[in-house]
Amino acid sequence: MNPNKALWEKGDFTRIATGMRSSGEALVGSLGIRSDMKVLDLGCGDGTTAIPAAKLGADVLGVDIASNLVAAGNRRAREQGLTNILFQEGDASDLSDLEDKTFDLVVSVFGAMFAPRPFDVAKEMVRVTRPGGRIFMGNWIPNDPTLVAQVLKISSAYSPPPPEGFVSPMRWGIEADVTERFEAAGIAADRISFDRDSFRFEFPDPPSKVVDAFRLYYGPTMNAFEAAAAAGRNADLQGELEDLFERQNASPSKSTTVIEATFLRVTVSVPAA
Numbered sequence: 506m507n508p509n510k511a512l513w514e515k516g517d518f519t520r521i522a523t524g525m526r527s528s529g530e531a532l533v534g535s536l537g538i539r540s541d542m543k544v545l546d547l548g549c550g551d552g553t554t555a556i557p558a559a560k561l562g563a564d565v566l567g568v569d570i571a572s573n574l575v576a577a578g579n580r581r582a583r584e585q586g587l588t589n590i591l592f593q594e595g596d597a598s599d600l601s602d603l604e605d606k607t608f609d610l611v612v613s614v615f616g617a618m619f620a621p622r623p624f625d626v627a628k629e630m631v632r633v634t635r636p637g638g639r640i641f642m643g644n645w646i647p648n649d650p651t652l653v654a655q656v657l658k659i660s661s662a663y664s665p666p667p668p669e670g671f672v673s674p675m676r677w678g679i680e681a682d683v684t685e686r687f688e689a690a691g692i693a694a695d696r697i698s699f700d701r702d703s704f705r706f707e708f709p710d711p712p713s714k715v716v717d718a719f720r721l722y723y724g725p726t727m728n729a730f731e732a733a734a735a736a737g738r739n740a741d742l743q744g745e746l747e748d749l750f751e752r753q754n755a756s757p758s759k760s761t762t763v764i765e766a767t768f769l770r771v772t773v774s775v776p777a778a
C-alpha cells in the first residue's frame with residue numbers, strides 16, 4: 506500500500522474540514538475565478554476550496570489521493586446540486602491521466618504539499634496548466650508558531666523517524682525551496698510570488714474536543730498517538746496538543762474554538778505560449 510495514500514485514508518479528514526469552510530470560501534474568493542475557467546484543485550479533500558470554486562461557475566476537477574475523501578467530495582457536490590464539478594482519485598506527483606495545458610488555474614491548498622517527490626509535483630502542476638494560466642498554492646510554514654505547523658511539529662516529535670529520503674511537506678512553506686522546484690519545472694523565478702495569509706479554523710466545540718477530533722480523524726496526529734501509546738506517552742501528547750489549542754483559541758466562549766493559522770500563498774504565472 507502507498508504510505509502517502511494510507512496516511513490520508515486512515516482517518517476521516519472531513520471531520521477537520523468542517524471547521525475550514527469559511528476560510529476556504531474566502532480564499533477562493535481571492536483567486537479571481539470566473540465561470541469561463543477550468544480549475545484543477547489538487548489534494549482537494551472533500552472540497553473545502555473546490556466546491557466554492559464550482560459555485561463561482563468554473564468547471565472544476567478535484568483530485569485527491571484518498572478514495573474516501575473523493576467519495577465525500579462527490580457526495581457534497583451532489584447534495585449541493587452542483588453539476589460543474591467532479592472529484593476523482595489521483596496523485597499530485599503523477600497526473601498522467603490529465604492532459605498537458607488543460608487548466609486556467611491549478612489550486613492546491615494544504616494538499617499537494619503532502620505528496621511525495623515535490624519536484625515531480627511542481628512539474629505536473631506546470632504541465633497541466635495552460636499557457637498564460639496560473640498556479641496557486643497555500644502551504645503551511647515550518648516552525649511557524651501558529652496552529653497547523655505546531656500540530657505537525659508536535660505530532661512528528663512523537664512519530665517514528667521518517668524513512669530514508671523522505672522530504673518534509675513543510676519545505677513547501679520555504680520560499681527558496683518553492684522557487685527551486687518551479688524553476689526546475691521551467692518557470693522563471695520572477696514569475697513566482699509569495700505572500701502571507703491567515704486561515705481560520707472554527708469548531709462548535711471546546712479545544713479539548715477539537716484535539717479529540719485530530720486524535721481520531723487526522724492521519725498525521727493519529728500516527729503520532731499510535732507511536733505515543735506504544736511508548737506510554739499518550740497523555741503527554743494529548744496534554745501538549747490541548748495546551749496548544751487552548752493557548753491559540755481566540756473564541757470569546759470557552760465552549761467553542763476559533764484559531765487562526767498563518768500560511769504561505771504561492772502564485773505562479775505560467776508564461777503565455
Ligand SMILES: C[S@@+](CC[C@H](N)C(=O)[O-])C[C@H]1O[C@@H](n2cnc3c(N)ncnc32)[C@H](O)[C@@H]1O
Nearest residue numbers: 513548549550553569570571596597616619620
Ligand atoms: C490537509 S488535507 C487538505 C484538504 C483540502 N485541500 C482542504 O483544504 O480541506 C490534505 C489533502 O491532501 C491529500 N493528499 C495527500 N497526498 C496527496 C497526493 N500525493 N496527491 C493528491 N492528494 C494528496 C490528502 O488526501 C488530503 O485530502
